[in-house]
Amino acid sequence: MTIHKEGYTSIAIAALVIFVANALVHYFIPDATWIVWLTYVLSFLLFVTILQFFRSPRRHITTDENLILCPADGKVVVIEEVEEMEYFQDKRIQVSIFMSPVNVHINRNPVSGLVTFFRYHPGKYLVAWHPKSSTLNERTTIAVRTEQGKEVLFRQIAGAMARRIVWYVEKGASVQQGNEFGFIKFGSRVDVFLPLDAKVDVKIGDKVSGGLTVLGRFQ
Structure with missing residues (x-):
């Protein structure tokens, strides 16, 4: 390590x-x-x-174009169908992972592909599990399109303790599944938005590991 x-x-x-x-x-x-x-x-x-x-920690990450890997260590706190209005502007399956201060805070690409959207939002520092933290807190929004044409959006969200979000990607860049795309200092959250036809492989309360846990899979 x-x-x-x-x-x-x-x-x-x-x-x-x-x-x-x-x-x-x-x-x-x-x-x-x-x-x-x-x-x-x-x-x-x-x-x-x-x-x-x-x-x-060193991790042996196995890539698979049909799988959506978990982008962060932590606990699954949300799985629900929502309207994603920033980029997709339609319904998606949202899966949220809460990272406590004791978790590894490296963020990893859930899929390989081309970054089709990136935006950084300065904002507040509500507790990461607050319902409005995903729209009011400091955050980044990143969308990646796979070679199969599937798009996944993921969002780094700062929490009450996290006062700095770091990212390593930009629009137009190619990213590799499992590689680091960012880091959030101290407690925080990552939201992932999947296609409605994706199969979710986790449930609320599950402890997950970035780059290792399969969050879902494309159908």
Whole structure:
């Protein structure tokens, strides 16, 4: 397992802040042994938490043009038929994955193909499970058309803790199923919009893994 490139700056800042905090505690209250040791323990736990958030586990991803892979680690919180009005402007099956702070926050392409639509929206930071977070929060919207002419739309949504969305794709680019298309820092959500005739292979409450879990399949 390695550390994702998006974590380098955050980890360096955290290490500096922790070092300064520990130095100040040690300097100003050296005789309060229990406070010093409590600071050490809390600092260690904080640093480990930050490290695990930015972890980048190695995964063997098997591609298949008929499958729609899960774009993120987390838990399935929504499966429903909705009107997708930003790009498709018709009915689609929405599958939403909530990523807690303990999940890997790398986002992966659910299908291979051509990016036909991309848009970034600045916005609010409602909790990721709020019904209006998909239309009011900071987010990106990406649509990919496969070689078979099927289109899948997926949306990165910032949460109350996530204050930065990172993406690595643009309109007109070719993407490979399972490769990284972005990263969201701290708790957040990814919505995927599938064709109505797609078969959904997950259910609400399922724990899923990005690039490994089959979210659905084209019919």
